[in-house]
Amino acid sequence: MKNQKVTFMTQAAMIAAIYVVLTFVFAPFSFGEVQIRISEALTILPLFTPAAIPGLFTGCLIGNILGGAILPDIIFGSLATLIGAFFTYQLRSKNPFLGPLPPIIANVFVVPFVLRYGYGVALPIPFMMLTVGIGEFISCGLLGLIIYYALKKYKNVLFRPIRDRV
Known part of the structure; x- marks a missing residue:
């Protein structure tokens, strides 16, 4: 049980960190009226693990804070990512092409x-x-599905709880 919590928190932290890094590496595209936030491609990850939900929310929150966003953007932009991640997780057993729709x-x-x-x-x-x-279609839809199919064959290795590993 303890290992599962540690695994969950570790996965969430790694996803948050990757989200923040991608937001800043691609900062010219990540903010503004016309934006392609490459880090939003990670919103496909709730199809693999529920840890992606807090990970994406935290990553978006930190990315917005460090990116100099105003308070309404920090709050509501991060909540939009949280809502998208939650409903993507709800669609995990459905067709993967539905996964990008919530975010x-x-x-x-x-x-x-x-x-x-x-x-x-x-x-x-x-x-x-x-x-x-x-x-969002470019980042969540196109790039997100590329990530999905790249990780799909490794999901049992990457997202399996520690207690299942030998």
């Missing part, structure tokens, strides 16, 4: 309002929903 939908309905009312971006909200949706 895409969550961000399409949250981020444009943060941009408008938090940052004062004067673009129309439907236009920002489109641009955020395109960015």
